[in-house]
Amino acid sequence: MKEHKNEFYIIATPIGNLEDITHRALKILTEVDTILCEDTRVTRKLLQHYSITTPTESYHAQASENKENSIIERINNGMTFGLVSDAGTPTISDPGVRLIHRLWEECPSTKITSIPGASALITAITTTGFIGNQFTFYGFLPHKKGRNKIFNEIEQSSRMSVFYESPHRLLKTLLELNNRFGDNRNIAVGRELTKLFEETVRGTAQEVYLFFKENPEHVRGECVIIIDK
Secondary structure, three states, X not given: OOOOOEEEEEEOEOOOOOOOOOHHHHHHHHHOOEEEEOOHHHHHHHHHHOOXXXXXXXXXXXXXXXXXXXXXXXXXXXXXXXXXXXXXXXOOOOOOHHHHHHHHXXXXXXXXXXXXXXXXXXXXXXOOOOOOOXXXXXXXXXXXXXXXXXXXXXXXXXXXXXXXXXXXXXXXXXXXXXXXXXXXXXXXXXXXXXXXXXXXXEEEHHHHHHHHHHOHHHOOOOEEEEEOO
């Protein structure tokens, strides 16, 4: 084991309510040299809310290899970075995992520390009342190729299944689940989590589909879908 000379922080930020951030996260955000952001405009709202003036820099899923090379070079020169996504915990269906992989391979003296906090995945599961502590997380489902294979896996699974969905694909996805499960499997949709219009809709696949079909005003915000085993 080598002595750690540099530090890199993975920092969870709120998924909606700006108060859902730890004291430790705020402390680290003020202490690092630079904050790497999925979208600096989004992160700036959080920083302004807590009067944090640390410089920010864009780092997103489409970041180039040259961008990562620049970050790694500065880390090797002693700079400390904090990595945040627009909401929740970085690298979990969010940018950052490629950079973390490179740090392990190319910067072995860098200490990588995760500052835990909000996660839409865990927040949504806790509200369902579905019994069992095992689940499979699929992130965002593919739009076409591989989608049917995943639904087949979910249908045969003995664990809860969880994935993220955007509002403009929600009804299509719920229709697919209704066609497969109807009244035979319970599901839940958590949306606008921690925000003013936070909502969890729970019932059979058919009931949940019909709810959103008949109440289009509720088809808003990023969603987490949980399918009971």
